[in-house]
Amino acid sequence: MAKKIVEIHDLKREFRMGSEIVKALKGVSFSVEEGEFVTIMGSSGSGKTTLLNVLGCLDKPTEGTYLLDNVEIKNLSRNELAQLRNRKIGFVFQSYNLLARTSAIENVELPLLYNSSISINHRHQMALKALEAVRLSDRLDHLPNQLSGGQQQRVAIARALVNEPVMVLADEATGNLDSRTSYEIMALFQELNKQGRTIVFVTHEPDIALFSSRTITLKDGRVIKDSKNENIRSAKEVLAALPVTED
Amino acid sequence: MKLFNLIRIALRALQRNKLRAFLTMLGIIIGVGAVIAMVAIGQGSKKSIQDQLSSMGSNMITVRPNSNQTPGGGARLDVSTVQTLTLDDIKAIQNQAQYINAVSPAVQGRGQVINAAMNWPTTMQGVSPDFLTIRNWPLKEGVSFSDEDVNGAAKVCLIGQTVVDNIFDPGDDPVGKTIRFNKIPFKIIGVLAEKGENAFGQDQDDILLAPYTTVQKRILAIPFIQTIYASALNSETSEAATQELSQVLRTSHKLTNSEQDDFTVRTQAELISTFSSTSQLLTVLLAAIAGISLLVGGIGIMNIMYVSVTERTKEIGLRMAIGAKGIDILMQFLIEAIVISITGGILGVLLGLLASKLITVFLSWPTLVSESSIILSFVVCAITGIFFGYYPAQKASRLDPIEALRYE
Numbered sequence: 001m002a003k004k005i006v007e008i009h010d011l012k013r014e015f016r017m018g019s020e021i022v023k024a025l026k027g028v029s030f031s032v033e034e035g036e037f038v039t040i041m042g043s044s045g046s047g048k049t050t051l052l053n054v055l056g057c058l059d060k061p062t063e064g065t066y067l068l069d070n071v072e073i074k075n076l077s078r079n080e081l082a083q084l085r086n087r088k089i090g091f092v093f094q095s096y097n098l099l100a101r102t103s104a105i106e107n108v109e110l111p112l113l114y115n116s117s118i119s120i121n122h123r124h125q126m127a128l129k130a131l132e133a134v135r136l137s138d139r140l141d142h143l144p145n146q147l148s149g150g151q152q153q154r155v156a157i158a159r160a161l162v163n164e165p166v167m168v169l170a171d172e173a174t175g176n177l178d179s180r181t182s183y184e185i186m187a188l189f190q191e192l193n194k195q196g197r198t199i200v201f202v203t204h205e206p207d208i209a210l211f212s213s214r215t216i217t218l219k220d221g222r223v224i225k226d227s228k229n230e231n232i233r234s235a236k237e238v239l240a241a242l243p244v245t246e247d
Numbered sequence: 248m249k250l251f252n253l254i255r256i257a258l259r260a261l262q263r264n265k266l267r268a269f270l271t272m273l274g275i276i277i278g279v280g281a282v283i284a285m286v287a288i289g290q291g292s293k294k295s296i297q298d299q300l301s302s303m304g305s306n307m308i309t310v311r312p313n314s315n316q317t318p319g320g321g322a323r324l325d326v327s328t329v330q331t332l333t334l335d336d337i338k339a340i341q342n343q344a345q346y347i348n349a350v351s352p353a354v355q356g357r358g359q360v361i362n363a364a365m366n367w368p369t370t371m372q373g374v375s376p377d378f379l380t381i382r383n384w385p386l387k388e389g390v391s392f393s394d395e396d397v398n399g400a401a402k403v404c405l406i407g408q409t410v411v412d413n414i415f416d417p418g419d420d421p422v423g424k425t426i427r428f429n430k431i432p433f434k435i436i437g438v439l440a441e442k443g444e445n446a447f448g449q450d451q452d453d454i455l456l457a458p459y460t461t462v463q464k465r466i467l468a469i470p471f472i473q474t475i476y477a478s479a480l481n482s483e484t485s486e487a488a489t490q491e492l493s494q495v496l497r498t499s500h501k502l503t504n505s506e507q508d509d510f511t512v513r514t515q516a517e518l519i520s521t522f523s524s525t526s527q528l529l530t531v532l533l534a535a536i537a538g539i540s541l542l543v544g545g546i547g548i549m550n551i552m553y554v555s556v557t558e559r560t561k562e563i564g565l566r567m568a569i570g571a572k573g574i575d576i577l578m579q580f581l582i583e584a585i586v587i588s589i590t591g592g593i594l595g596v597l598l599g600l601l602a603s604k605l606i607t608v609f610l611s612w613p614t615l616v617s618e619s620s621i622i623l624s625f626v627v628c629a630i631t632g633i634f635f636g637y638y639p640a641q642k643a644s645r646l647d648p649i650e651a652l653r654y655e
Binding site: 053056058059078079082083085086087091093097099100101102106110111113114115116159163 | 249252255256259262263561562564565566567568569570571572573574575648649652
């Protein structure tokens with residue numbers, strides 16, 4: 001049995017909104033094994049953003065347990081959570097969140113700057129390797145505004161990979177992209193997954209879920225469906241089948 | 248988190264916003280520049296007043312007789328006719344006073360000085376050779392008279408530039424010529440260097456100096472002396488010298504404890520301190536104005552840092568998401584503020600130096616840049632950066648990464 005990266009048991013998260021208590025997550029349990037490509041689906045209000053925040057160690061559960069790579073996050077301080085994110089998680093956001101006026105390689109190096117055990121040389125090597133993995137070795141010194149949306153997202157993925165995380169956490173990572181570029185990004189995620197990366201992809205597009213190996217569907221703060229995807233679509237093939245655009 | 252990495256992060260962040268960083272810096276640059284230049288003007292004018300005063304004779308002490316009310320209640324006499332100061336007093340001072348390095352008696356008379364067809368009304372002052380030391384008065388040409396000239400009441404004199412100009416044709420060398428003062432011939436043995444007007448508008452060069460014995464015997468026919476000039480060892484001992492001088496004179500005049508001084512002692516120090524305190528006030532005033540502009544510059548930093556924190560909320564969220572701790576964010580913004588203020592401080596010092604130079608060159612105002620004002624404004628700058636940068640930085644460090652990431 002493969003190593004469990006994520007173990008969630010009866011996870012609850014409540015928010016106090018004035019006098020009302022909003023229960024965003026009402027007892028969620030699942031685990032993610034190493035090498036899985038999981039999509040978390042759900043319409044707005046289903047609690048998937050809250051789940052994402054907890055998965056990303058940005059937020060702590062009100063009740064229940066969450067073990068990330070066998071680390072219980074419940075008792076960690078703000079700073080310890082920050083360190084955990086720095087060492088174990090790679091974030092990919094919908095809006096890329098690259099630093100403006102900062103070259104691709106420097107953007108990729110950013111997480112390593114917050115890890116004092118990595119020397120300048122090593123940092124540069126790791127960033128180069130990550131950019132190679134997303135096939136942007138020829139765009140090292142390009143600024144975000146000199147890159148296309150797809151390229152920017154690939155830089156963001158390289159930034160998520162650079163710290164060798166146990167899990168890449170993507171939040172609507174294709175939401176800002178046209179369908180062709182979305183497929184390109186999904187093809188990249190599939191490729192990374194094949195290389196052994198654990199990927200958790202949060203989305204509301206059912207189309208995207210078809211590319212993953214497993215789909216967890218949330219509704220009203222509960223898991224209503226958790227199924228293995230027997231027939232994984234290959235984003236590469238979909239891409240090849242698309243008619244070539246004229247421009 | 249290595250400090251080096253944090254500094255790198257902060258510098259890169261500033262680099263991304265060069266213009267804004269510079270504009271923020273401008274407040275500090277102008278503030279520090281103003282402090283340096285203003286203090287330089289204040290210090291410069293203070294120094295120039297001190298120089299001017301000490302050119303009148305460094306640490307000079309003047310003793311004049313007091314025209315005390317006589318016990319009978321008669322009319323008070325002009326001080327120049329009061330006969331209480333004598334050569335015995337001079338001897339007593341020379342023998343007893345430790346804080347006095349030179350002393351000279353003085354008597355003076357007005358009269359007409361004549362050279363061939365030209366004449367000019369002037370003052371002849373009878374002094375001892377030490378007088379030139381006391382007044383800090385060099386000779387332009389020739390030599391001073393000697394103690395022998397004093398003992399022999401020689402008819403020699405030193406001539407001031409104004410007198411030269413009025414009784415000699417331009418180009419004539421006065422040294423060696425004989426002139427007449429109140430019909431008595433005097434041989435000119437030296438020309439006094441020009442001193443110009445003193446602080447009260449008197450022409451100090453309108454004068455003849457002769458041995459006091461000569462003036463006493465041949466001009467005024469008096470045995471007493473009118474004034475005693477003395478100089479203290481240095482400005483620090485001027486106060487002690489004044490007291491000592493009073494004591495020596497009281498003893499010499501055999502005054503009992505109940506009797507008042509029959510003389511008046513005045514020092515330049517009083518004058519200097521009056522003028523100094525005026526220009527000290529000027530310095531403080533200018534520094535206060537400049538300090539306010541530094542404060543405004545600091546508030547400018549704070550303002551921009553707040554705007555910057557708000558504007559970069561998303562960036563802060565991202566940094567936190569990928570592993571920046573609160574302290575890392577705090578340090579980043581704090582270092583940004585300090586870099587702005589210190590760079591601004593350095594440029595401000597340069598601007599202040601340049602401004603002081605320009606003020607001296609173009610307005611010919613004296614300026615004096617003191618090291619302490621540079622160091623002080625620099626330190627104030629760094630503190631300004633830390634103080635005004637801290638709150639925005641703290642605000643940034645306390646952001647919730649989830650909220651910050653969603654911030655649009």
